[in-house]
Amino acid sequence: xxxxxxxxxxxxxxxxxxxxxxxxxxxxxxxxxxxxxxxxxxxxxxxxxxxxxxxxxxxxxxxxxxxxxxxxxxxxxxxxxxxxxxxxxxxxxxxxxxxxxxxxxxxxxxxxxxxxxxxxxxxxxxxxxxxxxxxxxxxxxxxxxxxxxxx
Ligand code: HEC
Numbered sequence: 742x743x744x745x746x747x748x749x750x751x752x753x754x755x756x757x758x759x760x761x762x763x764x765x766x767x768x769x770x771x772x773x774x775x776x777x778x779x780x781x782x783x784x785x786x787x788x789x790x791x792x793x794x795x796x797x798x799x800x801x802x803x804x805x806x807x808x809x810x811x812x813x814x815x816x817x818x819x820x821x822x823x824x825x826x827x828x829x830x831x832x833x834x835x836x837x838x839x840x841x842x843x844x845x846x847x848x849x850x851x852x853x854x855x856x857x858x859x860x861x862x863x864x865x866x867x868x869x870x871x872x873x874x875x876x877x878x879x880x881x882x883x884x885x886x887x888x889x890x891x892x
Contacts, residue, residue, distance in 0.1 A: 791879070796887025799880045807870075810891055823891045825849050830865070841867040851885045858884065 800810055800822075807819065813835075814821040820836045830845035830853075831838040845865050847853060857864040858881050860874045875881050 791882030791884065791886030793883070793886040793890045795880075796883035796885070799875075799884040800887055803872075803875060803880075803884075807872075810887075822888055826851065826854065826885075826889045826892070839867065839869040841865055841869070851889060854885050854888065855881050 797810075800808075804822070808822045809815060809819050810823060811821060812823045817835065817837070820833060826849055829848050831842035842865055845868075853864060855878075858872075858875050859878075861868055861870045861872055875884070
């Protein structure tokens with residue numbers, strides 16, 4: 742049961758051509774995830790004001806294989822990001838998270854989201870979102886503006 746989201750995530754990665762990042766390698770795939778790397782990320786810096794309309798497109802292109810922006814998720818493997826801003830991490834009762842996300846112990850703010858979307862393991866080590874990160878700060882700002890509008 743808990744394997745399902747992980748398998749789905751792996752399948753999505755293969756589909757997305759991101760094989761390098763896939764499987765067990767995701768958590769160890771390189772220097773960017775080493776502790777020292779956090780200095781290079783924008784962790785803590787407030788994202789510049791984004792465009793929610795563009796952000797919807799960024800969501801469709803980068804997140805919709807594994808997430809929905811609908812209030813109610815269509816199935817147990819698809820985590821809804823509706824209302825995620827201001828929500829405690831790992832607290833959507835309809836989804837089975839990894840222990841790392843369940844125990845993350847913080848609330849999603851635009852700043853946290855910005856850092857997580859840029860480099861997921863830098864914010865929640867050992868989480869199972871196998872996503873390589875969105876390097877473009879402008880795209881992240883647009884995406885966060887869109888996610889913030891979902892309430
Ligand atoms: C390959 C599948 C996949 C992709 C693509 C993906 N995610 Fe995720 N995401 C996950 C999984 C799986 C989790 C749960 C992680 C865990 O439990 O450790 C997650 C968790 C999250 C969370 C934490 C939510 C909560 O309820 O605490 C946020 C925020 C998030 N993802 C945002 C995004 C955004 C924004 C994008 C697009 C830029 C994205 N994700 C792309 C699979 C994915």
